[in-house]
Amino acid sequence: MTNKEIRTRIAPSPTGDPHIGTAYISIFNLAFARQNGGKFIIRIEDTDRERYIEGTDKIIIENLNWLGIEADESPEIGGQYAPYVQSKRLHIYKEYIKKLLDNESAYYCFCTKERLEGLRNTQIHSHTQPKYDKKCLSLTKEEVEINIKEGKEYVIRLNVKPGIDIKFNDLIRGEVSINTDSIDDQVLIKNDGFPTYHFASIVDDHLMKITHVIRGEEWISSTPKHILLYKAFGWEVPSFAHTSLLRNKDRSKISKRKNNTSILWYKEQGYLPEAIINFLILLGWSNPSGEEIISTHEFIKKFSFDRMTKSGPIFDIDKLNWINGVYIRKKSIDELKKLVKPYLKYDIKPSKLDKILKITQERIKKLNEINDLISFFVEDIFPPSELLHEKYDKETTDKILKFALKTLKDNGINKDSELKLKEHALQEKYNVGDFFMVIRIATCGRKVSPPLIDTLDILGIEEVEKRIQNSIGR
Protein backbone atom coordinates (compact mmCIF):
# COMPACT_ATOMS: atom_id res chain seq x y z
CA MET A 1 0.00 0.00 0.00
CA THR A 2 1.41 3.33 -0.99
CA ASN A 3 0.41 6.51 0.74
CA LYS A 4 -0.84 9.15 -1.58
CA GLU A 5 1.37 12.19 -1.76
CA ILE A 6 -0.13 15.15 0.05
CA ARG A 7 -0.47 18.09 -2.31
CA THR A 8 -1.76 21.54 -1.34
CA ARG A 9 -2.06 24.74 -3.27
CA ILE A 10 -2.78 28.38 -3.11
CA ALA A 11 -4.46 30.12 -5.99
CA PRO A 12 -3.93 33.86 -5.90
CA SER A 13 -5.44 36.00 -8.61
CA PRO A 14 -3.25 38.73 -10.08
CA THR A 15 -5.53 41.67 -9.46
CA GLY A 16 -3.44 43.89 -7.23
CA ASP A 17 -0.90 44.12 -4.46
CA PRO A 18 0.29 40.95 -2.77
CA HIS A 19 -2.26 40.46 -0.01
CA ILE A 20 -1.44 39.62 3.58
CA GLY A 21 -4.39 37.21 3.54
CA THR A 22 -2.71 35.21 0.79
CA ALA A 23 0.33 34.82 3.02
CA TYR A 24 -1.96 33.78 5.87
CA ILE A 25 -3.56 30.97 3.87
CA SER A 26 -0.21 30.02 2.34
CA ILE A 27 1.53 29.33 5.59
CA PHE A 28 -0.99 26.65 6.56
CA ASN A 29 -0.96 25.06 3.12
CA LEU A 30 2.80 25.02 3.15
CA ALA A 31 3.04 23.62 6.67
CA PHE A 32 0.64 20.78 6.04
CA ALA A 33 2.33 19.75 2.80
CA ARG A 34 5.86 19.95 4.18
CA GLN A 35 4.95 18.17 7.38
CA ASN A 36 3.79 15.21 5.35
CA GLY A 37 6.59 15.23 2.85
CA GLY A 38 4.19 16.47 0.20
CA LYS A 39 4.15 19.32 -2.26
CA PHE A 40 2.98 22.90 -2.03
CA ILE A 41 1.89 24.52 -5.26
CA ILE A 42 1.23 28.06 -6.41
CA ARG A 43 -1.23 28.41 -9.25
CA ILE A 44 -2.19 31.76 -10.75
CA GLU A 45 -5.91 32.18 -11.29
CA ASP A 46 -6.20 34.86 -13.93
CA THR A 47 -9.51 33.98 -15.53
CA ASP A 48 -11.00 37.38 -14.79
CA ARG A 49 -9.50 39.50 -17.53
CA GLU A 50 -11.33 42.60 -16.35
CA ARG A 51 -9.64 42.73 -13.01
CA TYR A 52 -6.34 41.40 -14.25
CA ILE A 53 -3.38 43.67 -13.63
CA GLU A 54 -0.31 42.76 -15.60
CA GLY A 55 2.78 41.93 -13.64
CA THR A 56 1.07 41.46 -10.32
CA ASP A 57 1.37 37.68 -10.57
CA LYS A 58 5.15 38.01 -10.47
CA ILE A 59 5.01 40.48 -7.61
CA ILE A 60 2.75 38.23 -5.59
CA ILE A 61 5.07 35.25 -5.92
CA GLU A 62 8.12 37.41 -5.30
CA ASN A 63 6.70 38.70 -2.04
CA LEU A 64 5.54 35.32 -0.86
CA ASN A 65 9.09 34.18 -1.46
CA TRP A 66 10.35 37.14 0.53
CA LEU A 67 8.24 35.88 3.41
CA GLY A 68 9.86 32.48 3.06
CA ILE A 69 6.89 30.91 1.35
CA GLU A 70 8.42 28.92 -1.47
CA ALA A 71 6.45 26.59 -3.68
CA ASP A 72 7.53 23.22 -5.02
CA GLU A 73 5.65 23.85 -8.24
CA SER A 74 4.66 27.23 -9.64
CA PRO A 75 4.58 29.28 -12.84
CA GLU A 76 8.16 30.32 -12.12
CA ILE A 77 9.69 26.94 -11.37
CA GLY A 78 7.31 24.79 -13.36
CA GLY A 79 6.48 21.22 -12.47
CA GLN A 80 5.03 18.12 -14.00
CA TYR A 81 1.52 19.57 -14.23
CA ALA A 82 2.48 22.82 -15.93
CA PRO A 83 1.33 25.32 -16.95
CA TYR A 84 0.43 26.78 -13.55
CA VAL A 85 -1.36 29.78 -14.98
CA GLN A 86 -5.01 29.34 -15.84
CA SER A 87 -5.04 31.59 -18.89
CA LYS A 88 -2.60 29.16 -20.47
CA ARG A 89 -4.90 26.22 -19.79
CA LEU A 90 -7.94 27.35 -21.75
CA HIS A 91 -7.79 24.37 -24.10
CA ILE A 92 -8.00 22.07 -21.10
CA TYR A 93 -11.17 23.64 -19.77
CA LYS A 94 -12.70 23.55 -23.23
CA GLU A 95 -12.09 19.86 -23.39
CA TYR A 96 -13.48 19.15 -19.96
CA ILE A 97 -16.63 21.23 -20.24
CA LYS A 98 -17.68 18.96 -23.12
CA LYS A 99 -17.85 16.02 -20.76
CA LEU A 100 -20.20 17.88 -18.50
CA LEU A 101 -22.35 18.97 -21.41
CA ASP A 102 -22.43 15.39 -22.66
CA ASN A 103 -23.54 13.88 -19.39
CA GLU A 104 -26.02 16.73 -18.86
CA SER A 105 -24.44 18.04 -15.69
CA ALA A 106 -24.10 21.35 -17.48
CA TYR A 107 -26.16 23.26 -20.03
CA TYR A 108 -26.04 26.24 -22.35
CA CYS A 109 -27.74 29.41 -21.21
CA PHE A 110 -28.58 32.23 -23.63
CA CYS A 111 -30.29 34.53 -21.18
CA THR A 112 -29.30 38.15 -21.50
CA LYS A 113 -27.77 40.06 -18.66
CA GLU A 114 -30.86 42.25 -18.68
CA ARG A 115 -33.14 39.29 -18.14
CA LEU A 116 -30.97 38.01 -15.30
CA GLU A 117 -30.91 41.44 -13.74
CA GLY A 118 -34.68 41.69 -13.86
CA LEU A 119 -35.06 38.21 -12.47
CA ARG A 120 -32.79 39.02 -9.60
CA ASN A 121 -34.58 42.26 -8.82
CA THR A 122 -37.99 40.64 -8.54
CA GLN A 123 -36.50 37.90 -6.38
CA ILE A 124 -34.91 40.43 -4.08
CA HIS A 125 -38.18 42.33 -3.83
CA SER A 126 -40.12 39.21 -2.96
CA HIS A 127 -37.46 38.33 -0.38
CA THR A 128 -36.48 35.10 -2.03
CA GLN A 129 -32.94 34.06 -2.75
CA PRO A 130 -31.62 35.43 -6.05
CA LYS A 131 -31.19 32.38 -8.26
CA TYR A 132 -31.25 31.51 -11.91
CA ASP A 133 -34.60 29.99 -12.86
CA LYS A 134 -33.22 27.29 -15.16
CA LYS A 135 -35.12 28.71 -18.10
CA CYS A 136 -32.56 27.52 -20.65
CA LEU A 137 -32.40 24.03 -19.23
CA SER A 138 -35.52 23.19 -21.21
CA LEU A 139 -33.97 24.15 -24.51
CA THR A 140 -33.76 21.24 -26.95
CA LYS A 141 -30.50 20.29 -28.61
CA GLU A 142 -31.82 21.74 -31.85
CA GLU A 143 -32.72 25.04 -30.26
CA VAL A 144 -29.30 25.27 -28.69
CA GLU A 145 -27.61 24.59 -32.01
CA ILE A 146 -29.69 27.20 -33.78
CA ASN A 147 -28.90 29.79 -31.13
CA ILE A 148 -25.20 29.09 -31.38
CA LYS A 149 -25.32 29.23 -35.18
CA GLU A 150 -27.05 32.57 -34.99
CA GLY A 151 -24.13 33.78 -32.96
CA LYS A 152 -26.07 34.35 -29.77
CA GLU A 153 -23.90 34.85 -26.75
CA TYR A 154 -24.06 32.13 -24.16
CA VAL A 155 -22.65 30.86 -20.91
CA ILE A 156 -22.51 27.31 -19.67
CA ARG A 157 -24.10 26.57 -16.31
CA LEU A 158 -23.92 23.79 -13.80
CA ASN A 159 -27.22 21.97 -13.47
CA VAL A 160 -27.83 21.79 -9.75
CA LYS A 161 -30.60 19.38 -8.74
CA PRO A 162 -32.68 20.76 -5.88
CA GLY A 163 -33.40 19.22 -2.51
CA ILE A 164 -30.15 17.39 -1.88
CA ASP A 165 -28.00 17.79 1.21
CA ILE A 166 -24.35 18.09 0.30
CA LYS A 167 -22.16 17.14 3.22
CA PHE A 168 -18.46 17.40 3.68
CA ASN A 169 -16.15 16.91 6.58
CA ASP A 170 -14.20 20.11 7.04
CA LEU A 171 -10.83 19.47 8.65
CA ILE A 172 -11.23 22.58 10.78
CA ARG A 173 -14.98 22.81 11.32
CA GLY A 174 -16.21 19.26 11.27
CA GLU A 175 -19.24 18.20 9.27
CA VAL A 176 -20.83 20.93 7.18
CA SER A 177 -24.12 20.29 5.40
CA ILE A 178 -25.65 22.57 2.81
CA ASN A 179 -28.80 21.88 0.81
CA THR A 180 -28.67 22.36 -2.95
CA ASP A 181 -31.83 24.48 -2.69
CA SER A 182 -29.59 27.33 -1.66
CA ILE A 183 -27.21 26.85 -4.55
CA ASP A 184 -27.45 28.63 -7.86
CA ASP A 185 -26.78 27.11 -11.27
CA GLN A 186 -23.28 28.43 -11.28
CA VAL A 187 -21.82 29.75 -14.50
CA LEU A 188 -18.92 27.51 -15.49
CA ILE A 189 -17.90 29.10 -18.76
CA LYS A 190 -18.38 32.83 -19.27
CA ASN A 191 -19.49 34.36 -22.52
CA ASP A 192 -15.91 35.35 -23.28
CA GLY A 193 -15.04 31.67 -23.28
CA PHE A 194 -13.06 31.89 -20.06
CA PRO A 195 -13.93 29.54 -17.23
CA THR A 196 -15.05 30.85 -13.87
CA TYR A 197 -13.03 30.16 -10.77
CA HIS A 198 -15.40 27.41 -9.74
CA PHE A 199 -14.88 25.42 -12.87
CA ALA A 200 -11.22 26.08 -13.53
CA SER A 201 -10.10 25.39 -10.00
CA ILE A 202 -11.87 22.03 -9.88
CA VAL A 203 -10.39 20.89 -13.16
CA ASP A 204 -6.94 22.09 -12.14
CA ASP A 205 -7.08 20.71 -8.65
CA HIS A 206 -7.97 17.34 -10.06
CA LEU A 207 -5.38 17.41 -12.80
CA MET A 208 -2.71 18.67 -10.41
CA LYS A 209 -3.64 15.96 -7.94
CA ILE A 210 -4.43 18.32 -5.10
CA THR A 211 -5.40 16.26 -2.06
CA HIS A 212 -6.22 19.00 0.43
CA VAL A 213 -7.89 22.29 -0.33
CA ILE A 214 -7.01 24.69 2.47
CA ARG A 215 -8.60 28.08 1.85
CA GLY A 216 -10.48 30.91 3.53
CA GLU A 217 -13.86 30.62 5.18
CA GLU A 218 -15.45 32.71 2.45
CA TRP A 219 -15.45 29.60 0.28
CA ILE A 220 -17.55 27.42 2.55
CA SER A 221 -20.83 28.25 0.89
CA SER A 222 -19.55 27.46 -2.59
CA THR A 223 -17.95 24.19 -1.58
CA PRO A 224 -21.09 22.19 -2.45
CA LYS A 225 -20.85 23.48 -6.02
CA HIS A 226 -17.32 22.22 -6.15
CA ILE A 227 -18.27 18.83 -4.74
CA LEU A 228 -21.04 18.60 -7.32
CA LEU A 229 -18.49 19.26 -10.03
CA TYR A 230 -16.13 16.56 -8.83
CA LYS A 231 -19.06 14.14 -8.74
CA ALA A 232 -20.23 15.18 -12.19
CA PHE A 233 -16.81 14.25 -13.52
CA GLY A 234 -16.69 11.10 -11.43
CA TRP A 235 -13.58 12.35 -9.70
CA GLU A 236 -12.43 11.84 -6.15
CA VAL A 237 -13.31 14.77 -3.90
CA PRO A 238 -10.35 16.26 -2.03
CA SER A 239 -10.39 17.13 1.67
CA PHE A 240 -11.40 20.64 2.59
CA ALA A 241 -10.22 22.89 5.40
CA HIS A 242 -11.65 26.37 5.72
CA THR A 243 -9.58 28.74 7.79
CA SER A 244 -10.96 31.74 9.60
CA LEU A 245 -10.80 35.12 7.93
CA LEU A 246 -8.52 37.93 9.06
CA ARG A 247 -10.65 40.82 10.30
CA ASN A 248 -10.55 44.59 10.56
CA LYS A 249 -11.07 46.23 13.94
CA ASP A 250 -14.82 46.32 13.26
CA ARG A 251 -14.72 42.55 12.63
CA SER A 252 -15.46 42.75 8.94
CA LYS A 253 -13.27 40.81 6.52
CA ILE A 254 -9.86 42.47 6.32
CA SER A 255 -9.82 45.15 3.65
CA LYS A 256 -7.57 47.73 2.08
CA ARG A 257 -9.72 50.60 3.33
CA LYS A 258 -9.45 49.68 6.98
CA ASN A 259 -6.09 47.95 7.19
CA ASN A 260 -2.76 47.70 5.49
CA THR A 261 -3.30 44.56 3.49
CA SER A 262 -0.34 44.76 1.15
CA ILE A 263 2.75 42.75 1.98
CA LEU A 264 4.64 45.60 0.29
CA TRP A 265 3.57 47.94 3.08
CA TYR A 266 4.89 45.65 5.78
CA LYS A 267 8.16 45.37 3.94
CA GLU A 268 8.45 49.14 3.66
CA GLN A 269 7.75 49.60 7.33
CA GLY A 270 10.57 47.27 8.19
CA TYR A 271 8.77 44.24 9.48
CA LEU A 272 10.91 41.14 9.29
CA PRO A 273 9.53 38.29 7.20
CA GLU A 274 9.89 35.82 10.03
CA ALA A 275 8.04 38.16 12.37
CA ILE A 276 5.16 38.57 9.94
CA ILE A 277 4.90 34.83 9.45
CA ASN A 278 5.12 34.18 13.18
CA PHE A 279 2.32 36.65 13.73
CA LEU A 280 0.13 35.10 11.04
CA ILE A 281 0.72 31.64 12.47
CA LEU A 282 -0.49 32.88 15.85
CA LEU A 283 -3.61 34.30 14.27
CA GLY A 284 -4.67 30.96 12.89
CA TRP A 285 -3.20 28.33 15.13
CA SER A 286 -2.26 27.86 18.75
CA ASN A 287 0.94 26.28 19.93
CA PRO A 288 0.30 23.42 22.36
CA SER A 289 3.32 24.53 24.36
CA GLY A 290 1.84 28.01 24.73
CA GLU A 291 4.97 29.63 23.34
CA GLU A 292 4.26 32.44 20.94
CA ILE A 293 7.61 32.96 19.32
CA ILE A 294 7.88 30.12 16.86
CA SER A 295 9.91 29.56 13.71
CA THR A 296 8.35 28.34 10.48
CA HIS A 297 10.49 25.24 10.80
CA GLU A 298 9.10 24.40 14.22
CA PHE A 299 5.59 25.28 13.13
CA ILE A 300 5.78 22.80 10.28
CA LYS A 301 6.69 20.10 12.75
CA LYS A 302 3.89 20.93 15.17
CA PHE A 303 1.06 21.98 12.88
CA SER A 304 -2.27 20.22 13.15
CA PHE A 305 -5.75 21.12 11.98
CA ASP A 306 -7.32 20.56 15.37
CA ARG A 307 -5.42 23.54 16.74
CA MET A 308 -6.60 25.87 14.00
CA THR A 309 -8.89 28.58 15.29
CA LYS A 310 -12.41 28.86 14.01
CA SER A 311 -13.22 32.44 14.86
CA GLY A 312 -11.93 35.30 12.76
CA PRO A 313 -9.08 37.10 14.49
CA ILE A 314 -8.72 40.86 14.40
CA PHE A 315 -5.43 41.86 12.84
CA ASP A 316 -3.79 43.54 15.83
CA ILE A 317 -0.72 45.44 14.74
CA ASP A 318 0.41 46.01 18.35
CA LYS A 319 1.21 42.37 18.69
CA LEU A 320 3.04 42.32 15.36
CA ASN A 321 5.13 45.25 16.59
CA TRP A 322 6.08 43.32 19.68
CA ILE A 323 6.99 40.20 17.73
CA ASN A 324 9.03 42.27 15.29
CA GLY A 325 10.99 43.79 18.17
CA VAL A 326 11.68 40.35 19.56
CA TYR A 327 13.11 39.20 16.23
CA ILE A 328 15.16 42.35 15.77
CA ARG A 329 16.71 41.93 19.20
CA LYS A 330 17.70 38.38 18.32
CA LYS A 331 19.81 39.50 15.37
CA SER A 332 23.57 39.77 15.46
CA ILE A 333 24.99 43.20 14.70
CA ASP A 334 26.16 42.00 11.29
CA GLU A 335 22.72 40.69 10.44
CA LEU A 336 21.10 43.86 11.69
CA LYS A 337 23.47 45.98 9.65
CA LYS A 338 22.39 44.19 6.49
CA LEU A 339 18.73 44.46 7.39
CA VAL A 340 18.91 48.14 8.17
CA LYS A 341 20.88 49.09 5.07
CA PRO A 342 17.97 49.50 2.64
CA TYR A 343 16.21 51.79 5.11
CA LEU A 344 19.19 53.87 6.12
CA LYS A 345 19.45 57.23 4.43
CA TYR A 346 22.82 58.10 5.97
CA ASP A 347 26.21 57.01 4.83
CA ILE A 348 27.97 55.87 7.97
CA LYS A 349 31.32 54.16 8.30
CA PRO A 350 30.81 50.46 9.06
CA SER A 351 32.78 50.58 12.31
CA LYS A 352 30.76 53.54 13.53
CA LEU A 353 27.50 51.99 12.42
CA ASP A 354 28.39 48.88 14.39
CA LYS A 355 28.72 50.93 17.54
CA ILE A 356 25.52 52.81 16.92
CA LEU A 357 23.53 49.66 16.22
CA LYS A 358 24.88 47.98 19.32
CA ILE A 359 23.26 50.61 21.54
CA THR A 360 20.21 51.13 19.32
CA GLN A 361 19.15 47.57 18.57
CA GLU A 362 16.85 47.08 21.54
CA ARG A 363 15.09 50.34 20.72
CA ILE A 364 14.07 49.37 17.19
CA LYS A 365 10.58 48.04 16.67
CA LYS A 366 10.44 48.51 12.91
CA LEU A 367 13.47 48.91 10.65
CA ASN A 368 12.16 52.12 9.11
CA GLU A 369 12.53 53.81 12.50
CA ILE A 370 16.28 53.62 12.19
CA ASN A 371 16.74 57.10 10.68
CA ASP A 372 14.80 58.87 13.43
CA LEU A 373 16.55 56.85 16.05
CA ILE A 374 20.06 57.69 14.94
CA SER A 375 19.77 60.94 12.98
CA PHE A 376 21.50 63.01 15.69
CA PHE A 377 24.65 60.93 15.31
CA VAL A 378 25.11 62.23 11.78
CA GLU A 379 23.03 65.36 11.38
CA ASP A 380 23.69 68.75 12.92
CA ILE A 381 21.45 69.44 15.87
CA PHE A 382 19.66 72.57 16.99
CA PRO A 383 18.21 72.03 20.43
CA PRO A 384 15.41 74.56 20.88
CA SER A 385 16.13 77.04 23.61
CA GLU A 386 13.06 76.20 25.65
CA LEU A 387 14.06 72.53 25.63
CA LEU A 388 17.60 73.38 26.64
CA HIS A 389 16.37 75.43 29.58
CA GLU A 390 13.51 73.22 30.56
CA LYS A 391 15.17 72.05 33.75
CA TYR A 392 17.29 75.03 34.80
CA ASP A 393 17.66 78.72 34.08
CA LYS A 394 20.22 79.86 31.54
CA GLU A 395 22.91 80.57 34.05
CA THR A 396 22.69 77.15 35.69
CA THR A 397 22.45 75.39 32.35
CA ASP A 398 25.63 77.06 31.16
CA LYS A 399 27.36 76.16 34.39
CA ILE A 400 26.47 72.52 34.00
CA LEU A 401 27.52 72.43 30.37
CA LYS A 402 30.85 74.12 31.03
CA PHE A 403 31.61 71.70 33.81
CA ALA A 404 30.61 68.74 31.67
CA LEU A 405 32.77 69.85 28.79
CA LYS A 406 35.80 70.41 30.98
CA THR A 407 35.38 67.04 32.67
CA LEU A 408 35.06 65.22 29.37
CA LYS A 409 38.05 67.02 27.86
CA ASP A 410 40.26 66.42 30.87
CA ASN A 411 39.37 62.78 31.43
CA GLY A 412 38.10 61.59 28.06
CA ILE A 413 34.67 60.17 27.35
CA ASN A 414 34.52 57.20 29.70
CA LYS A 415 33.07 55.71 32.84
CA ASP A 416 35.45 57.73 34.94
CA SER A 417 34.11 61.01 33.59
CA GLU A 418 30.59 59.78 34.03
CA LEU A 419 31.32 59.09 37.69
CA LYS A 420 32.90 62.48 38.17
CA LEU A 421 29.90 64.18 36.63
CA LYS A 422 27.56 62.26 38.85
CA GLU A 423 29.55 63.10 41.96
CA HIS A 424 29.53 66.73 41.00
CA ALA A 425 25.78 66.68 40.50
CA LEU A 426 25.29 65.14 43.90
CA GLN A 427 27.63 67.59 45.54
CA GLU A 428 25.93 70.59 44.00
CA LYS A 429 22.53 69.16 44.95
CA TYR A 430 21.33 68.81 41.38
CA ASN A 431 18.82 66.17 40.54
CA VAL A 432 21.07 63.65 38.79
CA GLY A 433 18.56 62.86 36.09
CA ASP A 434 17.95 66.53 35.34
CA PHE A 435 21.65 67.26 35.37
CA PHE A 436 22.39 64.64 32.74
CA MET A 437 19.31 65.66 30.78
CA VAL A 438 20.83 69.07 30.20
CA ILE A 439 23.92 67.46 28.73
CA ARG A 440 21.82 65.06 26.69
CA ILE A 441 19.78 67.85 25.15
CA ALA A 442 22.87 69.91 24.37
CA THR A 443 24.63 66.99 22.67
CA CYS A 444 21.78 64.99 21.19
CA GLY A 445 19.20 67.70 20.70
CA ARG A 446 16.50 65.54 22.21
CA LYS A 447 15.29 64.12 25.47
CA VAL A 448 15.63 60.52 24.39
CA SER A 449 18.89 58.84 23.53
CA PRO A 450 20.83 55.67 24.16
CA PRO A 451 23.02 55.71 27.31
CA LEU A 452 24.73 59.10 27.31
CA ILE A 453 28.38 58.19 27.68
CA ASP A 454 28.19 55.52 24.97
CA THR A 455 26.50 58.05 22.74
CA LEU A 456 29.07 60.77 23.36
CA ASP A 457 31.84 58.27 22.81
CA ILE A 458 30.52 57.56 19.33
CA LEU A 459 30.17 61.29 18.58
CA GLY A 460 33.79 61.87 19.62
CA ILE A 461 35.18 64.63 21.80
CA GLU A 462 35.53 67.13 19.00
CA GLU A 463 31.89 66.91 18.00
CA VAL A 464 30.81 66.88 21.63
CA GLU A 465 32.77 70.05 22.29
CA LYS A 466 31.29 71.74 19.24
CA ARG A 467 27.75 70.84 20.28
CA ILE A 468 28.17 71.90 23.88
CA GLN A 469 29.79 75.19 22.87
CA ASN A 470 26.83 75.86 20.60
CA SER A 471 24.47 75.46 23.51
CA ILE A 472 26.34 77.59 25.98
CA GLY A 473 25.08 81.15 26.28
CA ARG A 474 21.83 80.56 24.44
Add this chain to the structure above:
RNA sequence: GGCCUCGUCGUCUAGUGGUCUAGGACACCAGGUUUUCAUCCUGGUAAUCGCGGGUUCGAAUCCCACCGAGGUCACCA
Protein backbone atom coordinates in the same frame (compact mmCIF):
# COMPACT_ATOMS: atom_id res chain seq x y z
C1' G B 1 -33.92 38.27 3.79
C1' G B 2 -32.27 32.66 2.71
C1' C B 3 -28.19 29.53 3.64
C1' C B 4 -23.53 28.68 6.20
C1' U B 5 -19.76 29.65 9.97
C1' C B 6 -18.39 31.60 14.55
C1' G B 7 -19.13 33.67 19.89
C1' U B 8 -13.71 32.99 26.82
C1' C B 9 -10.12 39.65 29.53
C1' G B 10 -9.69 45.83 24.95
C1' U B 11 -6.93 42.24 21.34
C1' C B 12 -4.77 37.06 20.20
C1' U B 13 -5.81 32.76 22.78
C1' A B 14 -5.55 28.04 26.62
C1' G B 15 -9.46 25.18 28.13
C1' U B 16 -12.85 18.71 25.21
C1' G B 17 -17.78 17.48 32.62
C1' G B 18 -14.71 18.19 38.71
C1' U B 19 -7.38 20.23 39.53
C1' C B 20 -11.31 27.02 36.58
C1' U B 21 -12.41 31.51 43.07
C1' A B 22 -10.89 30.57 34.23
C1' G B 23 -4.32 30.09 32.61
C1' G B 24 -0.82 32.60 29.05
C1' A B 25 0.61 36.58 25.47
C1' C B 26 0.03 41.71 23.48
C1' A B 27 -1.72 46.37 25.08
C1' C B 28 -2.42 49.24 29.55
C1' C B 29 -0.99 50.60 34.81
C1' A B 30 2.47 50.38 39.03
C1' G B 31 7.19 49.06 41.17
C1' G B 32 12.43 47.54 40.48
C1' U B 33 17.14 48.07 37.42
C1' U B 34 18.75 52.92 35.10
C1' U B 35 21.10 59.80 34.35
C1' U B 36 16.47 59.79 29.63
C1' C B 37 14.20 56.22 26.30
C1' A B 38 14.32 51.18 25.35
C1' U B 39 15.50 46.31 27.08
C1' C B 40 15.10 43.24 31.33
C1' C B 41 12.65 41.67 36.16
C1' U B 42 8.33 41.80 39.58
C1' G B 43 3.38 42.84 40.42
C1' G B 44 -1.54 44.73 39.02
C1' U B 45 -6.23 46.08 36.36
C1' A B 46 -9.06 43.27 33.04
C1' A B 47 -13.49 37.74 30.84
C1' U B 48 -19.95 35.92 36.29
C1' C B 49 -16.71 32.09 29.65
C1' G B 50 -22.93 36.28 24.34
C1' C B 51 -27.99 35.62 26.96
C1' G B 52 -31.80 32.24 28.96
C1' G B 53 -33.31 27.56 29.95
C1' G B 54 -32.25 22.30 30.50
C1' U B 55 -29.17 17.54 31.48
C1' U B 56 -25.90 16.41 35.76
C1' C B 57 -24.11 15.68 42.53
C1' G B 58 -21.17 19.12 39.40
C1' A B 59 -20.89 22.84 32.91
C1' A B 60 -16.77 27.59 29.81
C1' U B 61 -17.01 22.43 28.47
C1' C B 62 -23.19 18.33 26.67
C1' C B 63 -28.48 19.69 24.69
C1' C B 64 -32.28 23.40 23.19
C1' A B 65 -33.96 28.13 22.16
C1' C B 66 -32.66 33.07 21.59
C1' C B 67 -29.23 37.07 20.61
C1' G B 68 -24.92 38.98 18.36
C1' A B 69 -20.91 39.01 14.75
C1' G B 70 -19.02 37.45 10.14
C1' G B 71 -19.24 35.06 5.39
C1' U B 72 -22.05 33.98 1.10
C1' C B 73 -26.08 34.35 -2.26
C1' A B 74 -21.95 37.63 -9.66
C1' C B 75 -20.67 35.87 -16.68
C1' C B 76 -15.00 38.33 -9.07
C1' A B 77 -11.78 35.28 -7.05
